[in-house]
Amino acid sequence: MDNIDKDLLGIIQKDFPVCSRPFQEIGEKLGITEDETVARLSKLKEQGIIRRLGAIMDSRKLGYKSTLCAMEVPPDTLSQVAEVVNGYIGVTHNYLRNHDYNLWFTLITPSQGHLEKTLRDIEKRTGQKVYNLPAIRLFKIKVNFHVPGVKGGEG
Amino acid sequence: MFSDLDKAIIKEIQGDLPLVAQPYREIALRLGISEQTLLEKIKEFQEQGYIRRFGAALRHREMGLKANPMIIWQVPEARIEEVGNKLASFARVTHCYHRPMLPKLPYNVFSMIHAETKEECSKLAKEMAEIINIDNYDLLYSEKELKKTSMKYFMEG
Incomplete structure (x- = not known):
């Protein structure tokens, strides 16, 4: 990753243009051509730095219910439990923590009923309790990350 | 609330934008609508807040952000609003929520940060603790990413 790549990542996280020739517009900001912009993005995607380029929807605005869950899983059953949990389409992130x-x-589901049913289902299938930690209040969601080496790239 | 066309558009744009000169034109063709209509719809969804952000989802680990702790705070009930808002004002905090406490986890404000090293995280947490004036906190580091995908909406039928 060179500095142009880093600036490119900064731009496409926040202000991806919604216009007929978005890569031309981004290229103009960086002083590179449309073709080079596309080539650089293709490379960053191949490298796995860009996971996806598109719309990040607001689940609440779409009427979906989301929550954070924790489980206390015995180490010897972790992989089986993780496999069960990961199998649900609404489980979007799953991490092992210390x-x-x-x-x-x-977990993101189309309704509260669906959410509760999913949690009961996971408990039944894994034999482990699922602790549900729904947000009581949301103070912030900002999913554009600080790009290391880019000053002022946060917003 | 959403027309069939709205849902069809959301199903497309929650996927991956093709890396071609006119990516919206390609999606519009799939939907059988004009590029102009699609661009207008996307802008409308952005204005209405259905689209929270339009752009890239990055893999922060691949970018060198390998330390990704959830910093959890034990905040007196009366100070939750104030502390939550203060935490949210830190540029490095990507998520901040008030959540219920658990028996073995007596913390009620959850914040996420991403940094290059654990040392950097400890330092940031300490600075945050001083500013919000909360002594009781912990950092839960993600040791392994087991799943990370984008939600797919309106796929149930």
């Missing part, structure tokens, strides 16, 4: 509550996942 705590007795070692498995942490986010």
